[in-house]
Amino acid sequence: MRIEIWADVVCPWAYIGKRRLERALAAPETAGLEAEVVWRPFRIDPTAPARAVPLEEALRDPLMDGALARCAPGLTPAENRARVSAIAAEEGLGPPWGAAWRASSHDAHRLLALALDHGGAALQNEVAEQVMKAHFVEGLDISDRSRLKAVAERAGFPEGGPLLDTDAAERAVRESLLVGKARGIATSPTFVVGDRALAGAQAPETIAEFLTAGDRPRRALPEEVERLRYAESLLDRRDPLGALELLRPLLDEHGRDTGVRLLAARAYFASAQLRRARETLEELVAESPDDSYARLLLGRTLQRQGLADEAAVHLRLATTMSPGYA
Template sequence: MRIEIWADVVCAWAYIGKRRLEKALAGREPDGAEVEVVWRPFRIDPTTPDRAVPIEEAWRDPMVDAALRQCAPGLSPAENRVRISEIAAADGLGPRWGAAWRAASHDAHRLMHLALGHGGAGLQNEVAEQVMKAHFIDGADISDRSSLQDIAVRSGFAAGAALLDTDAGDQDVRELLLIGKARAIATSPTIVVGDRALAGAQPPEVIADFLAQGDRSRELPAEVRRLRWAESLLDQHDPLGALTMLKPLLDEHADDPNVRRLAARGYFHSAQLSRAREVLEALVEDALDDSYARLMLGRTLQRMGKEDEAVVHLKMAGAMTPEYA
């Protein structure tokens, strides 16, 4: 069974959730099934600057203060920090607890992703442990390359230190962030098994019950999964993300009408109207009775200011499918 943890390593609940998952796994009845825990990237604060800021300075920022209050309604940021410290201590984290820096986590996620590719889930889990320990217990700046390189060496992933000075893993992490968004991952941490998700750092017994249900998902071809993720991103009003998700499909399955329709929607909603028109005209030429392609082509031509051309396709779309009229 593969367990995915979608989490941001600068999220205190991610580290607490890691300990709780470990307790849940330790208490499982042995059933012979191999368990693999894989970490996936999540971003709790996309506005974090590239250069880390001392945490006390960050707390004085009104936007950060407002965000912290939203995370814990009814508590001041200071009260919430005390609460989380107490919870962390109860879960065996400490004795010192608390980040010293408001730090960007992108390179840390790159290091963890590269560790998975080079040494598997076990190595990645050790890197995740050392990254979060450095951030929450040692007070290190985990956005600093030299700190991450030291972490890589301590974790047994010496090769990762040199890789951090390249762009290795960068695009993979960015795509995984998009996949998480497409899969509606909205909380750090979120534990995923198959197509089931458990949001938040739940108690070990809740996690154990969740894991006991196993992976009941139906395996889908990779192309179908990617197509569905692109659809999800379009539904979330992220056409550029959808086009990024579609790129491999456009390269490998350029003739598939479903891929082309989604690409046309992505071009349309990202105001790439000439590209949308090109794709839609080809779709209509290939299938004269494709009323949806005609509808989209008509709307694209309208936005381009070509009303006379648009009206022909809009009328035909309405005649073929009355709800489009």
């Protein structure tokens, strides 16, 4: 069984969730369960600065304080931090406990992706442990690459540190974040097995119940088809630029595929890249004059470009072929 943990390493619940998952896997009801744990990236603070700032300083920002208040309705940020600290202690984390820096986790996620590629799930899990220990127990700035290199050494992944000075895993992490969004991951941590998901650092008993509920493996699809579906999901979630990011390899390798081009045209239109949308749709209409949807979208694109007369021709043909478009 593969257990994916979609989580941010600067989220305290991710570290607590890791401990609770370990307890769930050690429980009698999961005995004999062969589990592979794989970490996937999530960002709880995508606006964190590239250069970390002391957390106490960051917490004086009213916007930051408001964001933390939304994480724990009814509690002040200070009360919530005390509550999380007590729960962490119950899971054997700390003392000391508590992040000291508001730090970007991007490079840490790159290190995790590299560990998975170079050493598999066991190495990646150890890197995740050491990264979160550095952040929450040792109070280190994990956005500092020199710190991450030391963490990688400690985790048994010395080759990972130098790779951070290249662009290794840069694209992989950015794409994984988009895939998580396309799959509806909205909480750190979220445990995923097959097509089932459990959001939050639930109690070990709840996690064990989730794991033993029956693994319904995700139906294996060709990588290109899965990428296309994720891109379409992002477009439906109003992220056309993310959709185009996932479509880029498909456009490079399968640039003449009608489905790929039509989805790209939709993303161009939704992101106001009207010239690209028009060029793509004009090609599609020339190749398939009876494609009413392509004509409809081309007509709307021309409308937005202020070309009302040209748009009218395509819109009229589209509604004639498909009256529902009227």
